[in-house]
Amino acid sequence: MTTDPGSPSGPDDEGFPAALSDADDGRTALRMERRLAHPPQRVWDAITRPAQLARWFPSEVSVELRPGGEIGFHFPGDPGPGPAMTGRVTDADEPRLFAFTWGEDHLRWEIAPDGANGSVLTLVHTFGDRFGAASFASGWQVCVTALAQVLAGGPVDAARDTSGALHEAYLARFGELTRGGVEETAEGGTRLRLERQLVRPAGAVWDRLTGGAEPSAGGPVPPGFTVGTVPAGPVTEVRTSELLAYAWCAGGEVRWELGAGTGHGPRLVLTQTGPRDGFDAAEALAAWRARVAELAAELAGAP
Incomplete structure (x- = not known):
């Protein structure tokens, strides 16, 4: 897998192995993996600190970083001072595991050391809408590409999948959906x-x-x-x-x-x-x- 932040041009181009499986509760689990050229502590900070999350995650986040703590998701243009959606932290084991609910979904971010100064970041997203899997996968690829750019200290310019080509590439990979x-x-x-x-x-x-x-x-x-x-x-x-x-x-x-x-x-x-x-x-x-x-x-x- 490459460590180049690059652009989100395809499911494999930037080292994004992805697979679907059946979760224990009857829902669908999407598993994606990315190698990052940064140690686990730096990756942990980037996925848990609100100021860094705001640069690559789909929304701004406020979080009580402890199991059972509340996590809030703030989207641009939302009325009112509070979060538009809330969830609960289910796991917070620095710098190894951060997991939380987001509405009815569950996101699990695992960080494993890889070599002297690298990490492997694994996301397991569990959800009920199986036919939305390609949308979720393409969206997370864009987000994690932006995360890699944040860690590299450069500008964040990961392009959204406006053409739908990345979505369709993931749909081809998840052939069962068609x-x-x-x-x-x-x-x-x-x-x-x-x-x-x-x-x-x-x-x-x-x-x-x-x-x-x-x-x-x-x-x-x-x-x-x-x-x-x-x-x-x-x-x-x-x-x-x-x-x-x-x-x-x-x-x-x-x-x-x-x-x-x-x-x-x-x-x-x-x-x-x-x-x-x-x-x-x-x-x-x-x-x-x-x-x-x-x-x-x-x-x-x-x-």
């Missing part, structure tokens, strides 16, 4: 489901899907919402920038839903339901997976 699945419905039919975090605002996603022509109930389905293997009947339900549904067979429906996401953009949930007989859900899932990947690449500006 596979989708097939299940039986309570009514005895079949449903396929794909969920994916997107990297542009919902309005931009909607414009891309509709081609700028606003659909209406009873009207034709814009081509962006279709694949060639699935017939497209009339639109049955539409809410601009939120939902489009249409019939594809008797008793069958395709639904595109854009809901709240992680801040990168909306969360797409695409489902197709139909009768158990005569519905090749595996074939349809492969077609939809390719269509959603194509859409995501367009939105991220990728080839």
Whole structure:
């Protein structure tokens, strides 16, 4: 792993091994690692002292540095004098371990000596939103790149993932998040489901899907919402920038839903339901997976 602070251009470029696993409580654990050319005490100070945290962490932080102590997260523009969010310190073992809750999430920062003057910093982020993992990983890569720059004593110029390319690179690494699945419905039919975090605002996603022509109930389905293997009947339900549904067979429906996401953009949930007989859900899932990947690449500006 390199010790060059560099820029956050890819999951591996700056020494960011990352992996997902199932946490003991049924949630998801994201593990990321970074080698830093600084001893553990310097790294400890940078991840626990509010003045240094403010230069690389996603928010300003106030903290009682003891197990059970309160930690507050202060975001620019928040009304009122108090923190917008609070958590509790779960571990504070200088200079080895700092861990705390952040809302419903848990962050665990471990520092291990590496060589005469280096350290390995390991982050384990535990959360409930598994499909947000690529957003969290790309965000932490930017933050820890900035942390390395703080430790190096230079300016902090780690660029945000404004193109979405870093997000998409992590999503490719966490391939399980893009596979989708097939299940039986309570009514005895079949449903396929794909969920994916997107990297542009919902309005931009909607414009891309509709081609700028606003659909209406009873009207034709814009081509962006279709694949060639699935017939497209009339639109049955539409809410601009939120939902489009249409019939594809008797008793069958395709639904595109854009809901709240992680801040990168909306969360797409695409489902197709139909009768158990005569519905090749595996074939349809492969077609939809390719269509959603194509859409995501367009939105991220990728080839």
